[in-house]
Amino acid sequence: MPTLFILFGFKFMFYSNDHTPIHIHAVRGGVSAKFNVLPDVVLVENNGMKPAELKLVESIVEENKDIIIERWNTFFNGNK
Template identity: 65%
Template sequence: MPTIFILFGFRFMFYANDHEPLHVHVVKGDISAKFSLFPVNLVKNKGLKPSEIKLVESIIEENQEIIAEHWNKFFNKEK
């Protein structure tokens, strides 16, 4: 489970066997969510509060390119 970064206790990561389209998983303790990357949209929520979703969405939007670079490097994809 490659971790891209951790901010505010949220771990932004993807799974080694993940699939396209590009997305990122966000985990904090027992709660988690999945967001598509282009565009940033909530795909699945397992316990994040609305305020946390808003925070995480803004972090993903600010770091879209970094997340995509990590994804592409790990999965050997051309950008």
């Protein structure tokens, strides 16, 4: 379960057996959310995050979109 970064207590990660489309999981305590990254950052699943938390996490994903895509491709495609 590769962790890309931890910001504001949220762990941003994907699972080693994840699937396309490129997406990221954000987890903190007992809450989590999943965002697709391409073509646009879109919330696809919310498990208990409050609206303010979702807004913060979405902005972090948007700001780090290029890093997330690069790390996804490196991990799953061997940088192909």
